[in-house]
Amino acid sequence: MRLREIVARNLRRLRRERGVSQEELADRAGLNRNYPGLLEREQYAASVDVLEKLAAAMDVDPAEFFRQNS
Numbered sequence: 001m002r003l004r005e006i007v008a009r010n011l012r013r014l015r016r017e018r019g020v021s022q023e024e025l026a027d028r029a030g031l032n033r034n035y036p037g038l039l040e041r042e043q044y045a046a047s048v049d050v051l052e053k054l055a056a057a058m059d060v061d062p063a064e065f066f067r068q069n070s
Contacts, residue, residue, distance in 0.1 A: 001068070004042050005042060006066060007046060007066065008040050008041070010065045011036065011065060014058055014065075015040075015058065018058055022036040028057035028058075029054050030053060031054075
């Protein structure tokens with residue numbers, strides 16, 4: 001599995017576990033409202049800075065995006 005796919009799956013899983021919409025997550029992270037969806041569909045690859053913002057917005061360790069057993 002490619003790293004972009006792993007990050008996308010984990011982002012979607014973490015967001016859904018917290019009951020947060022893509023738009024709400026984007027707002028919390030200070031990103032364009034469409035950006036989380038583009039990441040989840042693997043159309044964009046997130047930078048380390050963006051992953052840090054997303055993790056802070058969901059109150060998770062950024063390393064959670066790279067877990068392979070999810």
